[in-house]
Amino acid sequence: xxxxxxxxxxxxxxxxxxxxxxxxxxxxxxxxxxxxxxxxxxxxxxxxxxxxxxxxxxxxxxxxxxxxxxxxxxxxxxxxxxxxxxxxxxxxxxxxxxxx
Numbered sequence: 001x002x003x004x005x006x007x008x009x010x011x012x013x014x015x016x017x018x019x020x021x022x023x024x025x026x027x028x029x030x031x032x033x034x035x036x037x038x039x040x041x042x043x044x045x046x047x048x049x050x051x052x053x054x055x056x057x058x059x060x061x062x063x064x065x066x067x068x069x070x071x072x073x074x075x076x077x078x079x080x081x082x083x084x085x086x087x088x089x090x091x092x093x094x095x096x097x098x099x100x
Contacts, residue, residue, distance in 0.1 A: 030038055031053055032046045057063055 032049045034050050
């Protein structure tokens with residue numbers, strides 16, 4: 001009984017994994033296609049890895065500025081709370097009897 005339940009859970013997890021990962025795979029494969037390939041057969045694999053879409057997005061949509069903004073905000077939102085917590089609780093931790 002336990003093995004049947006284990007296999008049902010595994011099959012269900014594999015099914016959910018495929019359901020969630022397929023759209024990501026399809027978007028990634030579509031990004032490497034030319035417009036003609038995408039309009040001809042959107043579900044086929046690309047014939048060659050075409051990087052022109054990435055170059056066009058980088059130049060026309062100003063991706064570099066967005067990427068820099070994301071890096072800045074990530075740095076700001078991770079270091080500020082960490083430093084605030086460290087500064088606030090450092091004296092308490094150093095004076096506790098657990099560390100001594």
